[in-house]
Amino acid sequence: MAWNEPGKDDKDPWKNKGGNNQGPPDLDDLLKDLGNKFGGVFGGKSSGGGGKSFSSVGIGLALVVAVLVYAFSGFYTIKEAEKGIVLRFGQFAGTVEPGLRWKWTFIDRIIPVDVQTTRDLPASGFMLTQDENVVRVEMQIQYRVVEPRDYVFSVTNADDSLSQSLDSALRYVVGHSRMDDVLTSGREQVRQAVWSELESIIERYSLGIIIVDVNFKDARPPEEVKDSFDDAIAAQEDEIRFIREAEAYAKGIEPRARGRVKRMEQEALAYKEQTVLDAQGAVARFEKILPEYQAAPEVTRQRLYIGTMEKVYSNTSKVMVDVDGGNNMMYLPLDKIIQQHSTQQRSVTIPNSTLNNTNTNPPSSPAISGRSDRFNSGRD
Incomplete structure (x- = not known):
């Protein structure tokens, strides 16, 4: 039943003791009442002057408490790996370094941004290659925030924009590559191309992000043709292995062949020198025998014959x-x-x-x- 129902005037909460219905009490009268009741606590009397003294002291105390609460509420901490963005009345006012800081409560707003942690962002999906084959590619990038203001305010969500840019760069590069290159020998070229394309995309948006690394995790054909591609990849690996073995064999044979050639050249030079020296010795011996032969031809002839026969019979x-x-x-x-x-x-x-x-x-x-x-x- 409502308190102001007709015939129920005795339940009126604003009805005073005098029986006169004068409406809600005045706020000054209420404060004065409280001052009279608790005036003794603050050293005053329950008279009108005491109420006035209590009002001024209470207001001063409340102001002091409010100031202290406001001052302590302004302290905050920025972690070591973070930087703080200061917004004053919603407008950018600068950045703060890690440590204990103070701000104007209800005026400044602090947004901490991690600028040291390296973050991961994966990307994967089925993509169409240049030679019209379908391949599933999985890639992961690592990035770090370098400009907190651009990271927070340049776009609505920097991480989501980076994810879409990565997907766009990956599909662009794979779409301009052949399937064999993506699956086998061209993986490093694809990784470098995705990195370069991604940086050129995010540069236009000023995301405040730097790409630390791009990892090419996996690339495989659809399951229906996986066995055939595995055989092709194994054959290519065998081809590369055979080529490496042939190169190693050639590198081992060539030095030995060069050594043999050098030895034959040295032997030929030695034989040449020996032949020349033998010829010179024969000429010198003939020049010494010639005067003796001219002096006694028969004796010299007989001596040469006997010497020759000695050489023949000695062998x-x-x-x-x-x-x-x-x-x-x-x-x-x-x-x-x-x-x-x-x-x-x-x-x-x-x-x-x-x-x-x-x-x-x-x-x-x-x-x-x-x-x-x-x-x-x-x-x-």
Whole structure:
């Protein structure tokens, strides 16, 4: 039931004790009432003067408390990895460095921005290549905020704008590349191209962001043709491996061949020098013999013949002996005789009668025996 229902005047909350309905009490009267009640607490009296004193002291105390609360509410802290953007009445007023700071409460607003942490942003999807093949590419970039004001105010959401720019750059580069390059040998070129294209896009928007690194995580064909592409990639890897092995083999063979060529050149030069020196020695020897030959031709000729025969017989182990100045020749296999002497460890003596007997031949040589018989038959 409402308090102001007709006939219920005794429930009026604003009805005073005197019974006169005068409406809500005055605020000054209420404060004066409170001053009279608590005047003794502040050293005053419950008279009109005491109420006035209490009002001035209470207001002063309230102002002091309000000032202290306002002053303490203005302190804030900027972390070490952050920078603070100061907005005064909603307008940019500068940036503040890390540490304990103070601001005007209800006037300044502080927006902290992390400028040291490296953030990650992935991008992936199915894309169409230049040769009209579909490939799924996964890439991840790392970036950092370098200009807090541009990061907060240049666009509505810098992270979202960067994500859309990355997707646009990735699709542009993949769309201008062949599928084989994206999957195999051209991955590094694609990564560099995406990095360059992304930087050129975000430069126009002044996002206050710097790209630290771009990682090409994965690139694979659709599952329906994955096995065929795996075989093709394995074949390309084998080709590269064989090429590397061939290059290594060539690098190992070439130095050895060059060494052999150098050795042959040195041997040829040495042979040339030796031939020249031998020829010069022969010329010098001939020049020394010529005067002797001119002085005694027959003696010199005989001496040269004997010296030549000594050289010839010194290099052979077979001796042909003319028996009695006739036509019969006897062959002495000195090599067989020396070998038999070394194996039996005893001396072998050849008597003079053996030399005079043309019918006797060494038993170790059947061919020579036949020749001696032939010589003997002719002699008879």
